[in-house]
Amino acid sequence: MNTIDTVVIGGGVSGLTAARLLTQAGQNVVVLEARTRLGGRLWTDRTDGTITDRGASWIHGINNSPLADLVHQLGMKTVEFTVGGYQADSRPIAHYSPDGIRLSDTEAAAYVADIHAVDAQLAELIAVSAPGTSYGEAVEATLAQQGWDPERTMRVREYLRHRSEEQYGVWIDDLDAHGLDDDSIDGDEVVFPDGYDVLSTRLGDGLDVRLGHKVSQVAWADGGVTVTTDHGDFTAAQAVVTVPVGVLKSADFKITPALPEPVAGALDRLEMNNFEKVFLRFPRKFWDDGVYAIRQQGKAGEWWHSWYDLTALHGEPTLLTFAAGPCAVATRKWDESAIVTSIMEALQRLYGDRVPQPIQVDITDWQDDPFARGSYAYMKVGSTPEDHDLLATPVGGVLHIAGEATWTDDPATVTAALLSGHRAARNILGREVSLSQLPDRLPR
């Protein structure tokens, strides 16, 4: 058997990017992937002839995006859908009052203006906040400065709660004040009618990937690494470890010797979230025309508050909603019918008996997925944005951690996965390599 230069653990976007760039540079690379498919948290479900992205769906802003450039190079089809980030008004949204009455344009404009006013001040307050401040505390301090009545204050508070839940899958008081610093969208957002996994399939094309290889231990030393799997050991000069933070922290995945500082501390301060998708396909459209999303204010929208109209993707009337943060925790063990009943009650509050039973429902279960253990990582209170990059500090010159949680500028995204894999390859090669070569054929 040929000597392995680099073992890459994980066949998601970060691992495949690193493996492809290293293979193109002439290295002998083996990718070990526990699942029987590539893509990791890119997972396009094609059962029953429908295309459903159960993991990532969006590129959150295509301007100045290396991911958008790559997708373009690969000829992947995209559809504009600019509401992926929890935005208040980037595209038309039907806002419903706590009583289920649609806000007039004037009322919606006033509500959105309140959000923008608080948002601007919130960013200033967070910039000077003491370490250990939660996002919730920063929000409360900013709201207190407004001098608004309780009702007006509550509408903006709940919007910011929902943002923390929908963007990071976490209750507002459990997220560090800086946990949404990266939350900006540059340009249109897009989704993939043919499935996001075309990206991972193309990145994996021609690589030496061993599917169904579950790694249980990575032993590192000056001379290299030995990776233990349920199909035997793999020895290499170095390893790129791209398993999610939840796996890295688990007892099922040992690193010996234990990770040193600053990597160990950074890992401790990041945490996997609670965030699930619910897709509802209906026999007919019953919701507002000409809107990208429907939003419910107030107590009625505590859990199910936002529905996104995916009809434009495949021409089938489809709404996507999220169980995010506390809702995902509370409904984790619910069966499908209990979740659908709960969502249907919320929709019927808005649309009455016009709401037909869905003809197909898909609910994800990332929280109980042993190779994900949540959807993506968030910043616990007391962490700093730099913890993401610190997690990728090379260990002993032989161990390189990559993945969405290791990229400070835009964590928790496919972009982060791509760029972190690129960085790992550069660090191993000790020189610059261009991302634009990724679509090139592999040597031999």
Ligand SMILES: Cc1cc2nc3c(=O)[nH]c(=O)nc-3n(C[C@H](O)[C@H](O)[C@H](O)COP(=O)(O)OP(=O)(O)OC[C@H]3O[C@@H](n4cnc5c(N)ncnc54)[C@H](O)[C@@H]3O)c2cc1C
């Ligand atoms: C529901 C959901 C919605 C999302 N929405 C978006 C979005 O719209 N836009 C966006 O940009 N991002 C989104 N994300 C985040 C995005 O999917 C991830 O940031 C990105 O795909 C992570 O890539 P990765 O390579 O870092 O990790 P992964 O894709 O998780 O790859 C790691 C790989 O390691 C494997 N692995 C784990 N344990 C082991 C083991 N013991 N042995 C061997 N292999 C192992 C896993 O199976 C996996 O394939 C979403 C994620 C989820 C779950």
